[in-house]
Amino acid sequence: MKTHQVEIQKIKAAANNVHGQILFKIDALVSNRAPVEGIEPSSLLVMTEENARVLMALLKAQIAEFDVKKPKSRHGRHG
Template identity: 70%
Template sequence: MKVHTIEIQKFKAASNNVHGQMIFKVDAIVTPKAPIEGIEPSTLITLTEANARVLMALLKTQLAEFDSKKARSRF
């Protein structure tokens, strides 16, 4: 497994695809990271508070789009 540090610089766009996935277009700095001995290797994603707020808004929008496409139950 390759381990990286990913620093999000800017969110550019978000969309959904037909497979139920959210796709985010971002500017990011990606650097390899050496795993620490005895600790499960993990990739880290870091972002500023401002970018975290943008991510939250994008997630809410994309989730609403998923919900709008779901079939409505009929009574």
């Protein structure tokens, strides 16, 4: 598996698609990352606190959109 370091420079936009996924339009620096011996290889996502706060706000908004599109719950209805 190839491992990378993805450094978020700017989060530009977020949207949902018909496959139940959230898509983010970002500016990022992506570089190869050598696996550390003895540790499971994985990629690393790096961002500033400011970008993390933007990401959190956009995630909340996109999850709320999913909830609006779901059929209304029928819990509590009898008959």
